[in-house]
Amino acid sequence: MKLESEHLEILAMIVEKGGLTEGADALGKSQPSVSRTIALLEQRVGVPLFEPGRRPLRPTELGASLARLGSRIHALNLEARQLVDRYSKGQAGRLRIGGTPIFMDGVIASMIAEFQRHHSDVHIEQSYGYGDTLLPHLRNGSLDLAILPMSAAQIPQDMVFVSLLAGRNVIACRSGHPLTRKGTITLADIDLFPWIAPPADSPLYRDLQRALVSIGSQDFRVNFSGGTFASIASVLAGSDSLTVLPYSVVFLTRKTMQLEALPLKIEHPNRQLGMLFAKESATAPALAPFKSFIAEQCRQLEARIQHDQQVTRRRG
Amino acid sequence: MKLESEHLEILAMIVEKGGLTEGADALGKSQPSVSRTIALLEQRVGVPLFEPGRRPLRPTELGASLARLGSRIHALNLEARQLVDRYSKGQAGRLRIGGTPIFMDGVIASMIAEFQRHHSDVHIEQSYGYGDTLLPHLRNGSLDLAILPMSAAQIPQDMVFVSLLAGRNVIACRSGHPLTRKGTITLADIDLFPWIAPPADSPLYRDLQRALVSIGSQDFRVNFSGGTFASIASVLAGSDSLTVLPYSVVFLTRKTMQLEALPLKIEHPNRQLGMLFAKESATAPALAPFKSFIAEQCRQLEARIQHDQQVTRRRG
DNA sequence: TGCTAATATTGCTTTGCGTTATGAAACTGG
DNA sequence: CCAGTTTCATAACGCAAAGCAATATTAGCA
Numbered sequence: 001m002k003l004e005s006e007h008l009e010i011l012a013m014i015v016e017k018g019g020l021t022e023g024a025d026a027l028g029k030s031q032p033s034v035s036r037t038i039a040l041l042e043q044r045v046g047v048p049l050f051e052p053g054r055r056p057l058r059p060t061e062l063g064a065s066l067a068r069l070g071s072r073i074h075a076l077n078l079e080a081r082q083l084v085d086r087y088s089k090g091q092a093g094r095l096r097i098g099g100t101p102i103f104m105d106g107v108i109a110s111m112i113a114e115f116q117r118h119h120s121d122v123h124i125e126q127s128y129g130y131g132d133t134l135l136p137h138l139r140n141g142s143l144d145l146a147i148l149p150m151s152a153a154q155i156p157q158d159m160v161f162v163s164l165l166a167g168r169n170v171i172a173c174r175s176g177h178p179l180t181r182k183g184t185i186t187l188a189d190i191d192l193f194p195w196i197a198p199p200a201d202s203p204l205y206r207d208l209q210r211a212l213v214s215i216g217s218q219d220f221r222v223n224f225s226g227g228t229f230a231s232i233a234s235v236l237a238g239s240d241s242l243t244v245l246p247y248s249v250v251f252l253t254r255k256t257m258q259l260e261a262l263p264l265k266i267e268h269p270n271r272q273l274g275m276l277f278a279k280e281s282a283t284a285p286a287l288a289p290f291k292s293f294i295a296e297q298c299r300q301l302e303a304r305i306q307h308d309q310q311v312t313r314r315r316g
Numbered sequence: 317m318k319l320e321s322e323h324l325e326i327l328a329m330i331v332e333k334g335g336l337t338e339g340a341d342a343l344g345k346s347q348p349s350v351s352r353t354i355a356l357l358e359q360r361v362g363v364p365l366f367e368p369g370r371r372p373l374r375p376t377e378l379g380a381s382l383a384r385l386g387s388r389i390h391a392l393n394l395e396a397r398q399l400v401d402r403y404s405k406g407q408a409g410r411l412r413i414g415g416t417p418i419f420m421d422g423v424i425a426s427m428i429a430e431f432q433r434h435h436s437d438v439h440i441e442q443s444y445g446y447g448d449t450l451l452p453h454l455r456n457g458s459l460d461l462a463i464l465p466m467s468a469a470q471i472p473q474d475m476v477f478v479s480l481l482a483g484r485n486v487i488a489c490r491s492g493h494p495l496t497r498k499g500t501i502t503l504a505d506i507d508l509f510p511w512i513a514p515p516a517d518s519p520l521y522r523d524l525q526r527a528l529v530s531i532g533s534q535d536f537r538v539n540f541s542g543g544t545f546a547s548i549a550s551v552l553a554g555s556d557s558l559t560v561l562p563y564s565v566v567f568l569t570r571k572t573m574q575l576e577a578l579p580l581k582i583e584h585p586n587r588q589l590g591m592l593f594a595k596e597s598a599t600a601p602a603l604a605p606f607k608s609f610i611a612e613q614c615r616q617l618e619a620r621i622q623h624d625q626q627v628t629r630r631r632g
Numbered sequence: 633t634g635c636t637a638a639t640a641t642t643g644c645t646t647t648g649c650g651t652t653a654t655g656a657a658a659c660t661g662g
Numbered sequence: 663c664c665a666g667t668t669t670c671a672t673a674a675c676g677c678a679a680a681g682c683a684a685t686a687t688t689a690g691c692a
Contacts, residue, residue, distance in 0.1 A: 001400065005321035005393050020670060033650055035671060040648085045400050047601070051457065055658040055669055061410045061600065062403050069396045073389050077321045080385045084317065084361050087378050094377045141367060284377065285363070336639060346682055351640060353680080371638055371689040634692095641686065648679085655672070662664090 005073050007041040010034055011049065012070030015059050090286040092121040097290075098137060099147030101128045102204060103273055105229035106249030107165075108147055111297045115290060122286045130202060135159075138278055144287050146276040147294075149203055149246075151269060158279050162291065163272035164298035165248045169207050170261040172245040174237045177260065185264050187216045196232055196243035197225035207268055208244040214267035233257040246273065251305050321389050323357040326350055327365065328386030331375050406602040408437040413606075414453060415463030417444045418520060419589055421545035422565030423481075424463055427613045431606060438602045446518060451475075454594055460603050462592040463610075465519055465562075467585060474595050478607065479588035480614035481564045485523050486577040488561040490553045493576065501580050503532045510539035512548055512559035523584055524560040530583035549573040562589060567621050 014023030014034065024031040042049050049063030059067060086092035099108060104126065112124055129137070130148065137143035138159065147164075155161045171190075179185055179193070198204035212220050224235045229249070236243060237258040250261045275291055277283070330339030330350065340350040358365050365379030375383060402408035415424060420442065428440055445453070446464065451472065453459035463480075471477045487506075495501055495509070506528075514520035528536050540551045545565070552559060553574040566577045591607060593599070 001397060003393060003396050003400070005325065005389055008393070008396055009321065021668085029649090030651060031670075032652085032672080037649080039671080046404060047400070053658075057670075062400070065399055065403075066396055069392050069399070073321055073392050076385050076389050076392070077319060077324070080319050080324055080382055081317060083381055083385070084319070084363070084378070087381075088362060337637090345680090347639075348641080348683085349681055355640080356679080369689070373639075636691080637689090639686105639688075642684085644682085646679105646681070648677105650677080651675085653673085655670105657668100657670075659668075660666080 001044060001046075003041070003044060005070075005077075007037055008066060008070030009074040009077065010037050010070070011041060011063065012067045012074055014038065014057070015064060015067035016071065018056065020057050086121060088285055090122075090284075090289040091119055093284050093286045094123045094125060095284055095286050095290055096125045096127065096142065096144045097147065098127040098129050098134045098143045098145070100130060100149065100202065100204075102198065102202075102229045102232070102249060103149075103246055104128060104147060106246070106253055107298075107301070108294070110252070111294055114297070115293050118293075119286065119289065122290070134276070138276065141278075144277065144284055145291065147273070148276060149271040149273050150276065151271045155276075159276050160279055161272075161274050161276050162295060163274035164295060165246075165273045165302055167268065167271035167273050168247045169204070169211065169244050169266065169268050170247045170250055171211065171242055171264055171266060172236060172250050172259050172261055173242050174240070175254065175258050175260040177240055177262075179242075179262055180260055185262060190215065190242070191217060191220075193240050193242050194221045194223035196227075196235055196241045197222045198232070198244070199226060204244055204246075211244055211266040211268065215264070233259065248273065248301060248305065251308070252301065317360060317362075319357070319360060321386075321393075323353055324382055324386030325390040325393065326353050326386070327357060327379065328383045328390055330354065330373070331380060331383035332387065334372065336373050402437060404601055406438070406600075406605040407435055409600050409602045410439045410441060411600055411602050411606055412441045412443065412458065412460045413463065414443040414445050414450045414459045414461070416446060416465065416518065416520075418514065418518075418545045418548070418565060419465075419562055420444060420463060422562070422569055423614075423617070424610070426568070427610055430613070431609050434609075435602065435605065438606070450592070454592065457594075460593065460600055461607065463589070464592060465587040465589050466592065467587045471592075475592050476595055477588075477590050477592050478611060479590035480611060481562075481589045481618055483584065483587035483589050484563045485520070485527065485560050485582060485584050486563045486566055487527065487558055487580055487582060488552060488566050488575050488577055489558050490556070491570065491574050491576040493556055493578075495558075495578055496576055501578060506531065506558070507533060507536075509556050509558050510537045512543075512551055512557045513538045513541035514548070514560070515542060520560055520562075527560055527582035527584065531580070549575065564589065564617060564621065567624070568617065 010023070010027060013027050014020055017023040017026050020035055020038070021031050024034040027034060038049065045062070045066075047060070047062055049060050049066065051058050051060055083092060097108075097112075109126075112126070116122065116124065127143070129146075131150065131154070134143060134146040134148060135156065138146055149167045150161055173179060173193075179189060182189060195208070197208060223241060224232070227235065232243060233253065235241060242262075244266075247261060250259050253259060275294065277287070277291070326339070326343060329343050330336055333339040333342050336351055336354070337347050340347040343350060354365065361378070361382075363376070363378055365376050365382065367374050367376055399408060413424075413428075425442075428442070432438065432440065443459070445462075447466065447470070450459060450462035450464060454462055454475065465483045466477055489495060489509075495505055498505060511524070513524060539557060540548070543551070548559060549569065551557060558578075560582075563577060566575050569575060591610065593603070593607070
């Protein structure tokens, strides 16, 4: 015997509304339509679902039981509709975001938290990686968005890159570090302190090397490496070590993490930190609001950085 | 937007089976059929439910979520089918049984307990009443079965009466009562003891009056009345009071309740304790097994009574 | 590059749902 | 008990959708 869920839902509505006519009304159907549906259902069940010869149509014991099940089915159906609805509006679903570890931890994570305060049903799956690992994932659809540093020349044909922040790196140390009290910093000053190295395969590591070369240091002493941002920040705050970090990361976390950027210009490639994603738009609807949210947050962050620098310059 | 529960169930099956072809197989439909169903569903949802251009058809995030809901809908649908199935076989549902209080409590209740050991999903709603109140309830469908004493002449045209046990009443007393030790009992012996009277509107009460008239007693002293069987049995067991009870009740409960029947023939109308129900068969399917179960139980009880009497007679 | 298996498409028939119009039965108030 | 009203069932018919077989297409794979 095959019962259609649709029929059970209709039965439930009739029982709930207490009558065939009202039930049909609530369902947006005509009265004869639901009448026949019930007749068909009764025929399939083989047992009357309503007591015969009663005008305000009263359900049988079995009819009432089936109606309860129909009601639960209807609730699930409704849930499905709402899910589709919210998903289409970008208020639900899953977003898979990958990015470079330090920037994700230091800047993006807190923005994600804020984003989820408005879009609580968007599940964000975060992963870490660099350009060479993120790009294939974007291409085969296992990643919706990558957040990484990139120069204009590097942008692949099939991708779109939206820049968020200047990719400027700085040499970071704990606040109150001896070097912060000096007016001008020389190579000899720098060479006194050990370095924290980011993961060896990261752009940051290459930036660190380049930066040191740019200020004349040929050799450098590494006393901590391989950690994520949380570890790096802890070691940095608890020692006189130095490291290279994106300025945005230092700026955002300097209060809580007790960090500071050294007033030392270092060379770095002309890169932007930004969002990379596939050109074709068959992506999760929640991606659009997420992208614009992150972009807006970064605009505000950029403005705060600008403002802060002006104040510092004026005071300095 | 309107999603059909049917479609969600199909989606669930496809996702579960891991492929369109296998899903179609499991559903007993052709592959093109479910293919088009999914196409239609996707069109209504407006978002792809399966990743495009993948041969072992992999669901999208939304597709997977909807499939989970579809699966739950399917489970409820299955539950509905099973409910109908068990209901049709008389293994589920609700039975409303009404009967005379003493007989229901003393004989039928324990049989109901036994019945439910085999039919655990049959919910029995018991109520009490006499012929004049039970009959209308049977007629308007608010009662499925009545259990009461009735003579052949009383059976209504539109009802069927199945007799269960002889309606013989006896005078009951506690076991070890002074009267049980006497060989022959006279009116004068009886008059020494007070009576427990059943409810004044019950057939038993009229039987009590008739019985006492039949043995010559004009007047009798009542020291307890209005109680249900449990109270009557307690008072009976704890005093030297007498009362009138169906022999079947005394027989079944004499061990646990410490009762005994006096070896005294009393006159009573030619009635049978039996089951009364409406002739037309639009009743709960569970009624049929219940009726035959009760009938069989009473046959066995009758046989035990017969056997017991023969043994008693031989010994006596 | 071709083979194989999985999915889509096509063309057609049947089923069932939707409607309006209308008939029949049950409740209501006098 | 008898109109009147309400409520449900039935009839006739158009249409959307489900069903199938046959066939085209395409992703994986060797």
